[in-house]
Amino acid sequence: MSVKIVYFAWVRERIGKTEETLDPPAGIVTVADLAGWLAQRGEEYAYAFENPQIVRAAIDHEHVKPDTAIAGAREIAFFPPMTGG
Amino acid sequence: MTTPDTSARCTPLIRIQREDFDIAAEIAALSRGRADIGAIASFTGLCRDEGGRLSALELEHYPGMAEAELGRVAREAVQRWPLTGLVAIHRYGLIRPAENIVLVIAASSHRHAAFSGAEFMMDFLKTRAPFWKREHLVTGEIGGWVEARDADDAAMARWAQ
Numbered sequence: 001m002s003v004k005i006v007y008f009a010w011v012r013e014r015i016g017k018t019e020e021t022l023d024p025p026a027g028i029v030t031v032a033d034l035a036g037w038l039a040q041r042g043e044e045y046a047y048a049f050e051n052p053q054i055v056r057a058a059i060d061h062e063h064v065k066p067d068t069a070i071a072g073a074r075e076i077a078f079f080p081p082m083t084g085g
Numbered sequence: 086m087t088t089p090d091t092s093a094r095c096t097p098l099i100r101i102q103r104e105d106f107d108i109a110a111e112i113a114a115l116s117r118g119r120a121d122i123g124a125i126a127s128f129t130g131l132c133r134d135e136g137g138r139l140s141a142l143e144l145e146h147y148p149g150m151a152e153a154e155l156g157r158v159a160r161e162a163v164q165r166w167p168l169t170g171l172v173a174i175h176r177y178g179l180i181r182p183a184e185n186i187v188l189v190i191a192a193s194s195h196r197h198a199a200f201s202g203a204e205f206m207m208d209f210l211k212t213r214a215p216f217w218k219r220e221h222l223v224t225g226e227i228g229g230w231v232e233a234r235d236a237d238d239a240a241m242a243r244w245a246q
Contacts, residue, residue: 009145009217010230061150063213077147077215081233084144084175084216085130085187085207 003070008079011055014048031057032066034076056081097159097171101151103178106188115170115190122169126199127190128207134182140223144177144186147215151175158209162191165205166198173206175216208240
């Protein structure tokens with residue numbers, strides 16, 4: 001299942017990419033699985049996800065928890081806690 | 086807490102934009118020709134220079150989700166209070182000290198709902214809307230990303246009580 005993954009703020013800077021389309025293996029079921037799989041992809045990813053409980057996620061523009069299934073997602077986002085307003 | 090008057094439910098206006106906004110014009114646009122509005126509360130968030138340290142704040146956002154999330158928070162506010170108008174405008178890009186960042190305007194028949202609706206909107210916006218601030222320093226350096234504040238989470242959590 002190929003999915004678009006987008007990154008924001010310091011997650012984006014650490015990974016060095018704004019977005020990419022990846023095809024996670026079948027065993028990657030949840031958002032937490034995906035973050036763990038990404039963290040294995042290289043030093044820049046490991047750095048972005050060094051503190052995985054801090055990194056927030058959204059699926060198709062809605063906030064999700066780490067145990068949310070990624071099946072059917074069109075766009076998954078990873079970003080730091082928000083600081084707008 | 087007042088009993089929500091479902092007949093008063095309005096459609097919130099959400100805008101995410103680079104350019105500045107005119108607070109008086111936005112309030113006037115909301116209330117023009119409206120004889121049902123008895124109270125308007127507005128909140129404006131501005132860029133501080135942090136004691137002369139900052140030359141600007143850079144606001145990054147998640148296009149699409151920023152609009153969607155502000156819309157969800159606004160619809161929740163409209164469900165909780167009998168608001169007859171609700172506007173939320175949030176800027177992105179490079180914002181200089183003393184410039185506007187965010188505007189929330191809540192209208193109702195009476196003040197309580199207008200005050201509460203505007204405050205609720207801001208508290209949820211701070212922790213749920215996908216915006217991130219980065220400091221630009223007067224020295225010309227690009228500083229760090231602003232860290233999320235526990236106080237903002239606490240401000241949001243108290244609405245659940």
